[in-house]
Amino acid sequence: MAEQIIVNYFLPPSIQFGAGAIKQLGEHVCAFGGKKPLIVTDEGVTNAGILSRTVAPLESAQIDYAIFDAVQPNPTDLSVLEGLKGYRTEGCDLVIAVGGGSVMDAAKAIRILTTHEPPLENYYVDVGGIDRITNNLPALICIPTTAGTGSEVSQGSIITDTSGRTTEGHRKRAISTPYNMASLALLDPELTVGMPPGLTAATGMDAVTHGVEAYVATRYHPIAEGVALQALKILGKNIRQAYHQGNDVEARGEMLIASAMAAFSFQKGLGAVHSLAHQLSTEANIPHGIANAILLPEVMIFNLPHAVDGYADIAGALGIDTSGISKADAADAAIAEIRSLNEEFSIPTGLGVAGLKRERIPKIAKDAMLDHCYKFNPRPCTKADMHNLFEAAF
Template sequence: MNMPKEPISIEVLGALVRVGPGAVHEVGSFFQKAGSKKVFIATDKGVVKAGLVKSSLASLEKARIGFELFDEIEPNPSDRTVMAGAEIFKKTGCDALLGVGGGSALDAGKAIQVMAVHPGHVSEYFGVAAASKINPRKPYYIAVPTTSGTGSEVSRGCVITNTATNTKSVVRAGLPQLAVIDPEMTLSMPPFLTAATGMDALSHCIEACVSNAYNPVCMALGLEGIRLIGRSLKTAVQKGSDLEARLDMAVASMMGALAFQKGLGAVHSLAHQLSTEAGIHHGVANSILLPHVMRFNLSEASRELWEVGRALGENVSSLSAAEGGERAFAAVTRLSREIGLPQRLRDVEVKESHIPLMAKKAMGDWCHPFNPRPCREADMESLYRTAY
């Protein structure tokens, strides 16, 4: 697949995507076509400091569209930040949103989009059951990712930290009206962040492929995402200026998020607790846990894991499903090590004494019911200890 020389539009599973080098320079024209007058920009201070908002601002100014810059979004965005952003959106007369950043900024933008036009507190919209309360007529939202991991730009949900319970909750906000995937926006991502977000994308693809739900379209997207990551993640980490590798990773991230409409699994239920209880980067948490959960799932998903191994470039054609599955999680472990990520929970200073509480909270997480092998609390605790 050759990299497009100029941005192109694609639509898949309801998501409208503008992809290619330079696509970010078009955001102003898209807001203009939507009739937007003033855009609320959801981002964080690191993205602003890195100069990654400049192209969007120039495009808005060229289109003569006003803006309000909100750069207070933290990693694992909280309900408090969402409510503060929604209040500013309303007070400053904004009528559209632009999210620029990693998954935290894009997720916070989706939640702010909801609360800009809905009453009450964002916690009233947590969970799948609350989705019916969300009016689909929301402000126009363009999402511009600056990392290649979460795929938030093409996912219907947004993950928000519930400060009352110190747990992560989902708001089914719906898709952004447009995702702008410009590999040039990821060129300045440092090697460690490239590695961590890349493993996040890989965990999305793999968990989607082995989930217990039936969706062959999502399976195909997940396998292609795995292939692209296997081909390009090391290059993106080691040679960050390689635009084709950056595009592969950006597209794979998008594919992972589209694929996990099929469901995620125990990796994410375990990783969510590491973020809220221990402050571990979500991609790092996924990277540490992924091979252990793959091994745990081998008895119920050997054929799917064989496919994962093949997508990663392993020679599994003459191997049994179980042998191919073993190759798959060995390949994931090797990749994680080669790109310099921590291998054990103790390496990121997780306290062993926190494991029982995290295992209990993991059982209340929304992801593990899609795991191919059912999980008990004892299994969650065992997986944490195996990864420790």
């Protein structure tokens, strides 16, 4: 054991996985004693016809439900309050999230406020919110419609704070506690089949980033390390197929389970990529997965002196033949593989192309230091490092 410390590990929630799993939704609601779930979703999910596939099993089980379908990308605290209003006025007693990371994060925050006095600001991790959140919460079923964020098995919710009290303008802040985990993650690959290639790539690269950052994060967590490596193995084997052949249900299923595994693994910690990327969604409207994909190779180069062995393991997991080459060469090959995936998926070649204005870098480098993720980065980061990483990825 690397450190003689007392550690506490949380396992993922109950996971129901398989093509057609959505059909059993009514039974799960009943098992939790739910009489009227609030379904939290967004316009994209509704328009893709996934919402109707979610309510069908509820209707056949004669379960009444209400819908809050106005979650915006990068959900704000205001949007959470709107959902809470729906929960209360409709007399709901359980929450079902159907969507990607934004929807699941918003649903998790709505669920907290159903039993914890607003404002949401009291519950962010950076103000000690973890000690204010109890297990007195209604059941939450998370049904991801993308394969990447892994919010369905993570302890975190990322919410855009509009209070302006901690920084100039809006800032992404995290809620993180084991009680924030879903009661059930329902993974049905058939719901992800219609995802367009661009979204498959962006969310898939988010999952890859979770695995890479978690594996080399500094917290002692051998369980998460093993899961991260296996997640990367499955992602490396299936991400291209899911991108090019979106109707391959098997590849979609592998991506879905691997993204849940990668998200479980980041209980070990994430790293600088996420602290940097969180600034880009509020500042430049760059989707989270795209921001991660662009930043990941630059952060890996920055981390290299502190993470050679880890990156060499990652190269092997991603399917690169590392036999007979040095650890340093294998680590370089892992970085090259990330670049090659980005190129194949037509990820923008830099943050400037993706929409960031260069003159905003000093401000967002400062804000990145307020984000907790980099604290587990294998190489310690300063504000100047954050600035240089934004420049390198520009």
